[in-house]
Amino acid sequence: MNNFQTSPWQLDAAPESTDHIKIKDAYGLFINGEFVPSSGGETFDSINPATEQRLTTITESTVDDVDKAVIAASNAYKKVWSKTSPAARGKYLFRIARLIQERSKELAVVETIDGGKPIRESRDVDIPLVAAHFFYYAGWADKLSYAFPNRSIQPLGVAGQVIPWNFPLLMAAWKIAPALACGNTVVLKPAETTSVSAMILAEIIQQSELPPGVVNIVTGHGAVGEAIVNHPGVDKIAFTGSTVVGKEIRTSIAGSKKRCTLELGGKAANIVFADAPIDQAVEGIVNGIYFNQGHVCCAGSRLFVQESIREEVLKKLKHRMGTLRVGDPLDKNTDIGAINSKRQLDRIESWIELGREEGAELYQAGGELPDRGYWCRPSVFTEVAQSSRIAQEEIFGPVLAVQTFRTVAEVIKKANNTPYGLSAGIWTDKGSKIFNMTAQMRAGVVWANSYNQFDPVSPFGGYKESGFGREGGLHGLAAYLDVS
Ligand code: NAP
Ligand code: MG
Secondary structure, eight states, rough: OOOOOOOOGGGGOOOOOTTTOOOOOOOOOEEEEEEEEETTTOEEEEEEETTTTEEEEOOOOOOHHHHHHHHHHHHHHHGGGGGGGGHHHHHHHHHHHHHHHTTTTHHHHHHHHHHHHHHHHHIIIIIIHHHHHHHHHHHHHHHHHHHHHOOOOEEEEEEEEEEEEHHHHHHHHHHHHHHHHHTTTEEEOTTTTHHHHHHHHHHHEEEEEEEEEEEOOOOSSHHHHHHHHHHHTEEEEEEEEEEEHHHHHHHHHTTTEEEEEEEEOOOOEEEEEETTTTHHHHHHHHHHHHHGGOOOTTTOOOOEEEHHHGGHHHHHHHHHHTTTBBBOSTTTTOOOOOOOOOHHHHHHHHHHHHHHHHTOEEEEEOOOOSSSSSOOOOEESOOOOSSSHHSSSOOOOEEEEEESSSSSHHHHHHHOSSSSSSSSEEHHHOOOHHHHHHHHHHHSEEEEOOOOOOOTSBBBSSSSSGGSSOOSSHHHHHTTEEEE
16 A cells, blocks of 8 residues: 555546535534533534635533533443443444445545545545454454453443544544443544544444444543543543643643553654665655655654665655645545644744754745645755754654664664654665664654555554554553453
């Protein structure tokens, strides 16, 4: 799966039609199996970042609404879900997975118009992975004792889950599917700019006849996430988002009995050795940083290229960047869609400005950008110092920082020299080099001669300020169980 490969038959394809997509004019909160208004009566608009047009109205939850959602989840846990057989739990998850597949076209379009990502990515990567996660954890529901042989296992109770805007439905799936498979109930908050697909998931959950209260979805701004985190009825916090907010959460639950997993930021090293297949590596560099506009926690945002091939790699990279199409996310030929929000675009632009001030050299691929919407050209900085902020801090946009190295020891040292430790990529012809290096890299995921490949079977998570705990695979189950 190379996210940037265009198929020949897609070249003349018309933009994806939105005629058949029926987004409601407004979405309430999903509490105890019903769509309900907020007790405060506040709402906000969700917009399409490619057109700046309003898509729908989303409800702002109050602390009282969060309380109602937690009570619903707690009652559902005690009265229904903890008494539902593991096989029946699996059946509900299988049903949800199948309904997601049935509505996959609609979900892909919604994900693209609400969040700005290219339709090719939402259709071929996000939504299939969403269904795959539900299928995968559905399968585990009645096999938990095999996952933890000779141990005693218990669900935790109510899981409070807060997710970001870069993979809205996929992050919801990563959170909800393992929680339910293990017998927990859920209160989830999607990110404020991308709540629509979560509300359609709420419709799907209703359609699946999952008992009321097992999944509750409350929308709104950061304060809603804070209310979930601080609610005494929540037994486990699962958070994906920025390191800053992750640290706040850790502080606020310190001393409580709440369990916690944090999936935070990253600044991954994508390392290309002189013996690598260069053209393939260039595709991997492009996919690593420009996939989903670089709004990827595990993005290969630092390129380390071995000194002897620097010129060749940069020449090929710049040429390839020139072929990337930035624009209408609904166009099947688009490679780079809209930046998710004005706020994020401003942040990225100020990082680009900072990179220049730090003395790095900027190259941006040309081409017209649409008049409306939030856009950023694929960008690369060369002459980047190891100590510079653009080499150390997360930009979360289509901006690559390039550095060079001579030896394996040097690149391992440089790659590990960041506060983060989420992912890395290694491009080389030598398998032994890959094995030797992966053992020394402080990165939760290391891709070898590939990048940004995801599978429900593989655990995902970080070291250091990238967080702790693992999602996905067998490891993802442990995060939702008391194992003794
Ligand atoms: P964020 O500001 O931390 O927001 C994440 C979520 O937390 C949103 O739903 C947000 O609500 C909510 N939130 C904000 N303040 C909160 C608080 N004080 N308490 C509880 N919840 C709060 O991050 P973001 O800008 O949306 O996402 C980008 C970051 O997420 C990047 O740093 C990226 O690396 C990280 N990320 C990590 C992973 C991973 O798996 N490791 C995956 C994806 C993204 P609002 O949306 O309303 O602000
Ligand atoms: Mg939106």
